[in-house]
Amino acid sequence: MRLGGRLSGAIEVLTDIETRRRPVADALKDWGLSHRFAGSGDRAAIGNIVYDALRMKLSHAFLMDDDSPTALGYAVLLRQWGLSPEALTAEFDGDRFAPQALSAEKLAAFHTRNLDEAAPHVQGDIPEWIQPAFETNFSDAWLAEAQALADRPTLDLRANTLKASRDKVLKALERNAAVASAIARQGIRIPAGEGPSRLPNVTADLAFQKGWFEVQDEGSQIVADLVVPQEGEQVLDFCAGGGGKTLAMAAAMNNKGQVHAYDTDRKRLAPIIERLKRAGTRNVQVHESLSSLSPLSGRFDRVLVDAPCTGTGTWRRRPDTKWRLTEKNLEERLTQQQEALANASAFVRPGGFLLYVTCSILPQENEEQVHGFCKANPDFEIQPVAETWSRLFGADKPKPRSRDGRTVTLTPASTDTDGFFFCAMSRKG
Numbered sequence: 001m002r003l004g005g006r007l008s009g010a011i012e013v014l015t016d017i018e019t020r021r022r023p024v025a026d027a028l029k030d031w032g033l034s035h036r037f038a039g040s041g042d043r044a045a046i047g048n049i050v051y052d053a054l055r056m057k058l059s060h061a062f063l064m065d066d067d068s069p070t071a072l073g074y075a076v077l078l079r080q081w082g083l084s085p086e087a088l089t090a091e092f093d094g095d096r097f098a099p100q101a102l103s104a105e106k107l108a109a110f111h112t113r114n115l116d117e118a119a120p121h122v123q124g125d126i127p128e129w130i131q132p133a134f135e136t137n138f139s140d141a142w143l144a145e146a147q148a149l150a151d152r153p154t155l156d157l158r159a160n161t162l163k164a165s166r167d168k169v170l171k172a173l174e175r176n177a178a179v180a181s182a183i184a185r186q187g188i189r190i191p192a193g194e195g196p197s198r199l200p201n202v203t204a205d206l207a208f209q210k211g212w213f214e215v216q217d218e219g220s221q222i223v224a225d226l227v228v229p230q231e232g233e234q235v236l237d238f239c240a241g242g243g244g245k246t247l248a249m250a251a252a253m254n255n256k257g258q259v260h261a262y263d264t265d266r267k268r269l270a271p272i273i274e275r276l277k278r279a280g281t282r283n284v285q286v287h288e289s290l291s292s293l294s295p296l297s298g299r300f301d302r303v304l305v306d307a308p309c310t311g312t313g314t315w316r317r318r319p320d321t322k323w324r325l326t327e328k329n330l331e332e333r334l335t336q337q338q339e340a341l342a343n344a345s346a347f348v349r350p351g352g353f354l355l356y357v358t359c360s361i362l363p364q365e366n367e368e369q370v371h372g373f374c375k376a377n378p379d380f381e382i383q384p385v386a387e388t389w390s391r392l393f394g395a396d397k398p399k400p401r402s403r404d405g406r407t408v409t410l411t412p413a414s415t416d417t418d419g420f421f422f423c424a425m426s427r428k429g
């Protein structure tokens with residue numbers, strides 16, 4: 001397919017997402033199934049246009065003076081892929097699959113409109129109702145933080161030290177331009193790529209099948225590292241989900257001690273068994289119910305609560321969720337977080353640690369939750385993260401944000417990772 005056909009395909013997918021409120025991955029998959037002539041390169045390019053459009057939906061619509069899927073698709077090529085209107089006209093000339101050319105009116109809008117004149121949330125490409133939370137969290141830097149959440153994400157991997165060193169994995173992935181991550185100690189990064197370029201399918205690689213690495217955002221690796229699980233300790237991953245952080249902690253403990261993985265949702269927990277096997281992990285016990293954990297109440301050295309959240313920190317990867325999030329969703333998550341914290345805290349031994357993580361950058365889900373929890377549970381006290389950060393990663397590395405000087409927030413703009421919040425609380429001995 002030529003670029004015109006790819007743009008038309010992306011416009012169809014964007015229309016499907018908008019009219020049927022479909023998740024982007026489902027809409028792309030369906031498009032591929034009903035257009036079997038499209039090759040993998042075509043599907044990747046269409047996916048890139050769709051994701052790029054969703055990341056910058058409001059600013060594109062403002063500059064084109066039009067929020068239709070066609071206008072958004074054109075804006076991607078003009079603003080994000082760096083093509084000029086003239087180059088597009090030449091490219092689409094004679095391509096019967098290309099969409100209708102942009103009208104003179106739309107082109108004039110694109111040339112004359114100035115984004116500085118748009119409302120601030122439009123400049124930042126975030127829903128208007130969330131702007132106050134960004135301002136609270138990031139003060140003057142809120143707009144830069146919002147805009148960085150509209151960039152394309154890199155592909156991040158974690159070398160599984162139970163099976164291979166980071167250098168060995170880097171060598172195995174040499175052809176993918178993989179480099180060592182800037183902060184995470186076992187992290188590996190593959191650049192995001194530009195325009196139609198697609199990320200490699202590293203899970204098809206033999207090195208992945210052999211368990212040498214996991215796919216895990218660098219921010220997720222960093223917060224798992226900040227738990228500082230020690231060899232021989234008893235650790236509970238209370239919201240283990242598919243086990244991303246369980247695997248990282250088990251490897252950091254070098255298979256010594258125990259990690260107990262629990263989640264209320266059995267379906268989310270299910271993939272963990274296969275992943276543990278592939279990774280060569282021998283120190284993890286999986287729990288499907290609280291009753292099997294309850295004899296261990298008050299016994300754990302460290303309890304991680306990787307809480308259910310709005311996922312605002314992952315908007316680069318899942319831009320459609322940015323536009324679907326509602327105040328009601330946020331309220332629901334806040335209640336779930338309080339419940340998870342309350343249930344998990346009972347498992348911390350006196351003198352042990354409760355670690356709270358979200359992949360959100362909203363203060364309501366982060367600082368407000370842990371400050372509220374410690375106020376209601378005075379035997380828990382927040383321990384500042386800064387010293388552990390410097391000890392683990394070095395003082396010269398990019399620094400996360402911290403509004404209260406004790407907790408940390410990772411963001412694309414500060415640490416070049418997904419957005420994550422981390423707080424360590426100790427239980428009085």
Ligand SMILES: C[S@@+](CC[C@H](N)C(=O)[O-])C[C@H]1O[C@@H](n2cnc3c(N)ncnc32)[C@H](O)[C@@H]1O
Nearest residue numbers: 239240241243244245264265268306307308340
């Ligand atoms: C952010 S996800 C976990 C991701 C996982 N830790 C990882 O690194 O791959 C949050 C998880 O919390 C679980 N959850 C929600 N409420 C819970 C509760 N009250 N107790 C335990 N788990 C809960 C959800 O089912 C979901 O799998």
